[in-house]
Amino acid sequence: xxxxxxxxxxxxxxxxxxxxxxxxxxxxxxxxxxxxxxxxxxxxxxxxxxxxxxxxxxxxxxxxxxxxxxxxxxxxxxxxxxxxxxxxxxxxxxxxxxxxxxxxxxxxxxxxxxxxxxxxxxxxxxxxxxxxxxxxxxxxxxxxxxxxxxxxxxxxxxxxxxxxxxxxxxxxxxxxxxxxxxxxxxxxxxxxxxxxxxxxxxxxxxxxxxxxxxxxxxxxxxxxxxxxxxxxxxxxxxxxxxxxxxxxxxxxxxxxxxxxxxxxxxxxxxxxxxxxxxxxxxxxxxxxxxxxxxxxxxxxxxxxxxxxxxxxxxxxxxxxxxx
Amino acid sequence: xxxxxxxxxxxxxxxxxxxxxxxxxxxxxxxxxxxxxxxxxxxxxxxxxxxxxxxxxxxxxxxxxxxxxxxxxxxxxxxxxxxxxxxxxxxxxxxxxxxxxxxxxxxxxxxxxxxxxxxxxxxxxxxxxxxxxxxxxxxxxxxxxxxxxxxxxxxxxxxxxxxxxxxxxxxxxxxxxxxxxxxxxxxxxxxxxxxxxxxxxxxxxxxxxxxxxxxxxxxxxxxxxxxxxxxxxxxxxxxxxxxxxxxxxxxxxxxxxxxxxxxxxxxxxxxxxxxxxxxxxxxxxxxxxxxxxxxxxxxxxxxxxxxxxxxxxxxxxxxxxxxxxxxxxxxxxxxxxxxxxxxxxxxxxxxxxxxxxxxxxxxxxxxxxxxxxxxxxxxxxxxxxxxxxxxxxxxxxxxxxxxxxxxxxxxxxxxxxxxxxxxxxxxxxxxxxxxxxxxxxxxxxxxxxxxxxxxxxxxxxxxxxxxxxxxxxxxxxxxxxxxxxxxxxxxxxxxxxxxxxxxxxxxxxxxxxxxxxxxxxxxxxxxxxxxxxxx
Numbered sequence: 136x137x138x139x140x141x142x143x144x145x146x147x148x149x150x151x152x153x154x155x156x157x158x159x160x161x162x163x164x165x166x167x168x169x170x171x172x173x174x175x176x177x178x179x180x181x182x183x184x185x186x187x188x189x190x191x192x193x194x195x196x197x198x199x200x201x202x203x204x205x206x207x208x209x210x211x212x213x214x215x216x217x218x219x220x221x222x223x224x225x226x227x228x229x230x231x232x233x234x235x236x237x238x239x240x241x242x243x244x245x246x247x248x249x250x251x252x253x254x255x256x257x258x259x260x261x262x263x264x265x266x267x268x269x270x271x272x273x274x275x276x277x278x279x280x281x282x283x284x285x286x287x288x289x290x291x292x293x294x295x296x297x298x299x300x301x302x303x304x305x306x307x308x309x310x311x312x313x314x315x316x317x318x319x320x321x322x323x324x325x326x327x328x329x330x331x332x333x334x335x336x337x338x339x340x341x342x343x344x345x346x347x348x349x350x351x352x353x354x355x356x357x358x359x360x361x362x363x364x365x366x367x368x369x370x371x372x373x374x375x376x377x378x379x380x381x382x383x384x385x386x387x388x389x390x391x392x393x394x395x396x397x398x399x400x401x402x403x404x405x406x407x408x409x410x411x412x413x414x415x416x417x418x419x420x421x422x423x424x425x426x427x428x429x430x431x432x433x434x435x436x437x438x439x440x441x442x443x444x445x446x447x448x449x450x451x452x453x454x455x456x457x458x
Numbered sequence: 459x460x461x462x463x464x465x466x467x468x469x470x471x472x473x474x475x476x477x478x479x480x481x482x483x484x485x486x487x488x489x490x491x492x493x494x495x496x497x498x499x500x501x502x503x504x505x506x507x508x509x510x511x512x513x514x515x516x517x518x519x520x521x522x523x524x525x526x527x528x529x530x531x532x533x534x535x536x537x538x539x540x541x542x543x544x545x546x547x548x549x550x551x552x553x554x555x556x557x558x559x560x561x562x563x564x565x566x567x568x569x570x571x572x573x574x575x576x577x578x579x580x581x582x583x584x585x586x587x588x589x590x591x592x593x594x595x596x597x598x599x600x601x602x603x604x605x606x607x608x609x610x611x612x613x614x615x616x617x618x619x620x621x622x623x624x625x626x627x628x629x630x631x632x633x634x635x636x637x638x639x640x641x642x643x644x645x646x647x648x649x650x651x652x653x654x655x656x657x658x659x660x661x662x663x664x665x666x667x668x669x670x671x672x673x674x675x676x677x678x679x680x681x682x683x684x685x686x687x688x689x690x691x692x693x694x695x696x697x698x699x700x701x702x703x704x705x706x707x708x709x710x711x712x713x714x715x716x717x718x719x720x721x722x723x724x725x726x727x728x729x730x731x732x733x734x735x736x737x738x739x740x741x742x743x744x745x746x747x748x749x750x751x752x753x754x755x756x757x758x759x760x761x762x763x764x765x766x767x768x769x770x771x772x773x774x775x776x777x778x779x780x781x782x783x784x785x786x787x788x789x790x791x792x793x794x795x796x797x798x799x800x801x802x803x804x805x806x807x808x809x810x811x812x813x814x815x816x817x818x819x820x821x822x823x824x825x826x827x828x829x830x831x832x833x834x835x836x837x838x839x840x841x842x843x844x845x846x847x848x849x850x851x852x853x854x855x856x857x858x859x860x861x862x863x864x865x866x867x868x869x870x871x872x873x874x875x876x877x878x879x880x881x882x883x884x885x886x887x888x889x890x891x892x893x894x895x896x897x898x899x900x901x902x903x904x905x906x907x908x909x910x911x912x913x914x915x916x917x918x919x920x921x922x923x924x925x926x927x928x929x930x931x932x933x934x935x936x937x938x939x940x941x942x943x944x945x946x947x948x949x950x951x952x953x954x955x956x957x958x959x960x961x962x963x964x965x966x967x968x969x970x971x972x973x974x975x976x977x978x979x980x981x982x983x984x985x986x987x988x989x990x991x992x993x
Contacts, residue, residue: 138992139849144911190824241814245660265824271815274515278950285948292944293937300933334883337945337953341890341960344941348897348934355930383904386850387897390843394893397839398886403828406886413890 141389142382150377151370154430161427165315168322175325178219180332181268183282185275186232187248188268190405193225195261201227207258213247219330223404226265228330229255233271244269282336289343290314297347297354302442304435305354309347311431312423316346319419320412329408338412345391345413346420349384350428356380357432358442365439373429388421462980470977474864477871484870500874505881507952508829510822511651516663518620518644518810523613526810527604528553531590533714534578535560535602539571546571548600558602565598575602582607613644616809621646624812626805627662646812649951656819658798666767666811667802669719669740669787671753674761674773678710698769699790709770711763717753721746725803727796730788736796738787740803747783755779764789766799767811818951825882832885839889840866847896851903852992857978858899861970865895868966869959878962881955891963897934898971901927907993916991917983924976931972935964 181188193199201218208216217230237244248267255262290313298306356376395414483499539546546567551560579590589608593601628636637649678689693713696706721743728739754776763773771789848855906923946957
């Protein structure tokens with residue numbers, strides 16, 4: 136049986152030749168993402184802005200009657216709801232701000248939830264209430280702050296670890312590709328206006344860990360080659376390293392994407408956004424391991440000398456021929 | 459690397475067997491069968507977002523504890539000074555601004571008062587500080603201020619009591635397997651699986667059930683009271699029973715000199731034989747009964763107010779001294795609200811008011827649906843991945859797939875053994891881990907390919923593959939662990955569940971990829987001694 140080789144042996148693509156245009160492109164994409172986040176904003180869920188979210192499935196309808204529902208809920212006098220489909224067309228979430236004074240008297244928000252669910256059930260016989268989330272303003276502020284801290288700390292710790300294991304230039308490269316991956320994912324959320332809740336933060340944290348996997352493989356090879364080919368110009372050496380590890384990068388990313396896409400298409404609707412975030416992150420993470428993480432090393436002037444003290448590991452085979 | 463001693467092989471297979479057995483109850487459970495009773499069952503619990511149920515976060519207000527402490531201190535100081543051998547007269551008592559201040563009329567008694575008040579304060583736990591500071595200003599004004607340490611200690615004690623009370627109340631509802639834990643300084647997390655409508659539960663937890671009996675101030679001017687002008691020594695309390703659209707009627711009661719209804723041995727739903735209205739019959743313990751008897755004997759003919767959580771239930775006349783140690787509380791009760799009050803009174807009053815600051819309720823159907831879809835996605839994803847790995851790595855792909863299956867069992871088994879909870883994002887974590895589990899294999903196999911390509915002999919190439927790839931595998935997985943640990947530290951319920959699955963999955967996938975496949979590859983190489991490998 137002939138085995139599948141996605142990347143032929145002796146592949147030699149001059150990735151780094153295009154580093155400047157690609158870098159500019161990446162920076163533009165990042166700027167566009169930030170622009171989207173700042174202008175369109177993220178569609179923050181009740182986890183972060185407080186309020187109430189009621190999830191409803193219309194069991195015998197293909198489509199949730201969104202506009203009827205909006206009228207029905209608005210008529211109850213609690214303000215206009217945000218009604219959104221998630222996953223399938225018959226599954227929706229109704230989001231409300233908590234009524235005034237609910238911070239002092241939680242019974243008010245209870246009453247709102249009961250009034251709304253009763254109205255929905257009365258108006259639609261096939262409505263199944265799947266869940267009610269109620270988050271006070273105070274708790275939502277804490278959740279937002281916790282999420283922000285967790286993301287910041289994760290990025291710093293991971294970059295610090297790379298610095299410790301490699302060199303400072305690699306740490307910065309890793310941090311930059313992390314920021315790139317997370318930024319583009321945020322940009323996607325601003326663009327699609329998918330709901331941004333605690334689960335998405337978990338997805339971003341996962342991303343910080345997993346999108347670096349490819350980067351680490353490339354870095355590991357760069358370090359190995361820096362010790363091996365001490366005279367080789369850095370751009371050429373980076374190209375060699377990226378090419379040598381290209382098969383790994385592609386196969387590992389593909390295997391992640393295969394399972395993620397299965398989850399995206401067949402998995403629970405409730406975590407569609409969560410899966411989408413990780414999927415996109417893995418995808419851009421593969422790109423950034425080549426075009427964000429590697430070229431920065433040239434500009435930060437990595438050289439064979441960066442690893443002189445650790446050279447005496449003795450595991451460099453002298454007989455190795457360059458393929 | 460071909461050296462793989464027999465004991466190591468046996469140990470690895472034993473380990474695999476243990477985890478596979480540990481995973482079995484969970485597999486049987488998910489498949490919809492019943493695990494036979496009597497057998498040990500390390501089972502993965504389903505989180506509330508999968509099993510359905512309510513997750514409620516209750517919060518106490520620490521300033522309330524502060525106020526209570528100051529009020530309690532006022533009562534103690536008055537009693538203490540009144541009962542001294544030579545009573546000391548004090549005036550201008552005020553408990554505003556978070557301190558208790560009063561004037562000692564006779565400045566020569568300052569030291570005596572200080573001596574008397576000092577024993578009312580205590581050490582604040584192990585902090586080395588007292589729970590109150592006592593200062594004298596302007597010659598004869600005492601200022602008693604609670605210290606932060608003292609307040610913190612009081613809040614901690616109040617929360618411990620509150621957890622107990624909450625537990626008793628939830629047990630009284632007959633709820634199955636509730637989880638009740640302190641969270642932070644002043645919060646309690648209550649998780650109740652399988653509850654469709656947590657309304658009854660929330661009503662029960664929202665009721666402080668602080669029962670008081672206070673004498674009505676008959677001399678108070680009703681129009682003053684209605685306008686909110688407080689007669690000296692009184693407080694104004696609204697009635698609980700409010701007619702729609704009307705302002706709540708209010709009543710003036712003497713602030714001090716009443717008794718608390720917390721010394722009870724029992725509280726039960728009862729009926730008024732005349733009107734058939736629901737009432738609650740309370741039975742005092744001997745101490746409480748004596749106090750109640752004293753209060754009623756001294757005030758025959760006067761009305762007293764029965765106050766629950768700051769609202770008047772009723773204000774009947776004391777027709778005769780009540781000496782029997784039990785009393786009937788009437789109010790505008792329904793059978794439900796009366797039995798709820800009985801539960802609350804039996805379980806004791808909450809030392810502080812608890813407010814629901816976060817609540818998440820999930821219906822059972824959504825969870826079942828999610829599990830089913832998660833399983834399908836996992837099955838399809840795993841199959842597709844297996845095909846991909848098989849066509850890419852041939853024989854080595856077979857090893858990788860076998861490792862994948864063992865990995866699945868190991869994750870489930872580990873989760874069962876440590877009793878973690880599988881949440882909805884946890885399912886995604888599971889699927890993600892499967893995708894990531896082959897990462898390590900790919901790094902090893904690609905390195906072997908590369909070494910073969912460079913002209914190394916088979917055994918050497920395989921050896922180099924495992925050796926050289928390990929570094930990157932370790933680094934990559936370590937960063938994953940960092941992110942997952944932070945997620946666990948900062949995340950709440952479902953996200954924590956996801957983080958746990960990730961952490962377990964990272965460890966088991968590295969183990970199966972690096973150790974298990976290495977054993978199989980070594981055994982095969984030694985047996986077949988191939989001159990060429992197909993990879």
